């Protein structure tokens with residue numbers, strides 16, 4: 001009765017004719033058998049109804065060209081059969097077994113470039129990220145600058161002499177390098193290759209100058225995150241409170257930072273590291289990584 005009503009109402013609509021059906025309906029109606037059907041020959045509704053009632057597949061390349069031949073594999077009622085029985089019957093009806101392989105391939109290893117003006121909290125964010133997230137490799141930068149109190153060689157930086165640094169650059173062992181406030185800083189390529197091969201995502205912490213160079217080298221194959229403080233005042237206060245710079249060095253850093261914030265437009269994401277809100281900034285960086293890993297069109301970096 002319901003079916004009859006449905007037929008009637010559709011008969012008055014312009015969906016009545018098969019050639020007007022959406023494509024999936026047309027292809028379904030070719031592939032499924034229509035046994036037990038009370039067919040209204042021109043009405044798509046009765047076909048749809050029967051697809052739901054008797055979903056038995058048949059070969060679409062039948063030599064007779066008749067795609068409506070029922071297969072001899074019965075599908076047990078879902079409330080009677082157990083799961084494995086149903087699985088076997090469905091596989092037999094479909095003509096192939098279900099695969100346990102991932103439907104989508106694993107995401108590519110990602111290169112995340114974290115940058116921002118001096119004093120915005122790059123090191124602080126990275127330190128927290130290291131504690132909160134697995135599967136990331138934080139590239140240890142090589143530098144010719146002197147070790148600060150508390151810094152560990154091979155963990156914070158690879159501390160090398162100026163001569164050593166320049167010979168690494170000559171041997172093309174650095175992805176990028178620059179002279180920053182009188183000291184060399186550079187990214188060892190081998191370390192990135194090694195960890196990408198192991199499936200790690202790579203985090204690079206560079207200054208703005210480094211990020212600009214990396215953008216030229218890596219283009220859109222890496223994701224670029226710009227870290228900022230909520231205001232210029234906060235950024236300056238942080239640098240003063242850190243007490244790692246002389247007054248002259250402070251002046252240079254602050255003047256440079258003023259210029260550097262203008263480079264935000266060359267980045268993919270901006271993250272505000274507000275005073276006392278370090279955790280939120282880290283969470284946002286993690287969300288960016290998650291979103292990037294879920295992208296259909298993945299970035300694919302080759303070093």
Ligand SMILES: Nc1ncnc2c1ncn2[C@@H]1O[C@H](COP(=O)(O)OP(=O)(O)OP(=O)(O)O)[C@@H](O)[C@H]1O
Nearest residue numbers: 118119120121122123124238242274275276277278
């Ligand atoms: N959200 C925050 N709230 C308060 N203080 C912070 C926050 N983030 C970082 N800091 C502090 O600000 C100072 C500067 O941070 P950090 O050294 O991480 O900056 P940086 O961007 O790595 O600087 P540089 O480029 O000069 O090395 C540090 O003393 C750090 O502990």
